[in-house]
């Protein structure tokens with residue numbers, strides 16, 4: 754997918770006013786929340802309903818350092834919790850069944866089963882499966898639309914800043 758098309762999709766994200774908009778955009782879902790003027794995603798909805806706001810996150814990436822980095826970041830946040838990790842798509846699907854996350858951060862390129870097919874299988878698990886947010890880079894943008902058609906809620910760029918990743922998790926509808 755051409756970079757220009759991707760920039761159009763990402764236009765309107767909060768980080769677009771900051772430096773390096775082409776690599777620091779957070780999430781399409783965050784932009785959608787802002788346009789719709791709804792409370793910020795899962796967290797906002799639970800606050801409004803008077804429910805506990807802890808968001809359960811599954812981290813699926815075949816790179817151990819990526820998983821560890823995201824876990825360390827998330828664990829600094831009182832309202833977010835890592836409930837599982839997966840190093841490939843097959844493990845991600847079974848982890849969703851086991852740990853019942855709210856949000857799956859799903860790498861696209863993983864061995865055994867890629868993130869897009871894993872997202873498709875997670876969507877088929879039941880009436881209320883976890884929300885899948887793809888982790889991607891610009892060089893694999895052609896996968897983004899495949900991911901969305903597979904049922905992914907949105908995507909986050911691996912080049913995002915830490916606060917943008919956290920914002921994207923909380924803004925997941």
Ligand SMILES: [Mg+2]
Nearest residue numbers: 815860862863
């Ligand atoms: Mg990978």
